[in-house]
Amino acid sequence: MGRLKRGERTQAVRDYLAENPGATPKSVVEGLAQKGIKVKITLVNSIKYKKPTPGAGLATARVKSVVGESGPLGFEHLLEVKRLADSLGGTDQVRQALDALSQLR
Numbered sequence: 001m002g003r004l005k006r007g008e009r010t011q012a013v014r015d016y017l018a019e020n021p022g023a024t025p026k027s028v029v030e031g032l033a034q035k036g037i038k039v040k041i042t043l044v045n046s047i048k049y050k051k052p053t054p055g056a057g058l059a060t061a062r063v064k065s066v067v068g069e070s071g072p073l074g075f076e077h078l079l080e081v082k083r084l085a086d087s088l089g090g091t092d093q094v095r096q097a098l099d100a101l102s103q104l105r
Helices: 008-019 025-034 041-048 058-066 075-088 091-104
Strands: none
């Protein structure tokens, strides 16, 4: 079998574990070897036993929150927001101001 592209081994392990959820890491390595895919047991362990990281996807949520109805905010807009936050005394004060503003609506 030719050289695999980036991520193909990982995807093969995920697919195998999806088909055989009770498989041990050793049996996954052996099963994929029969299909001609060499994987190390450490890769299988890291995929099988990986625990979700708290806050995973938080950066994506932050980026999406910066995108407004009129499109993404530019760098200059973000600098203006930072200047406003600094002038009000920090982000906590900006949040309080925004909460007060939302109550006025």
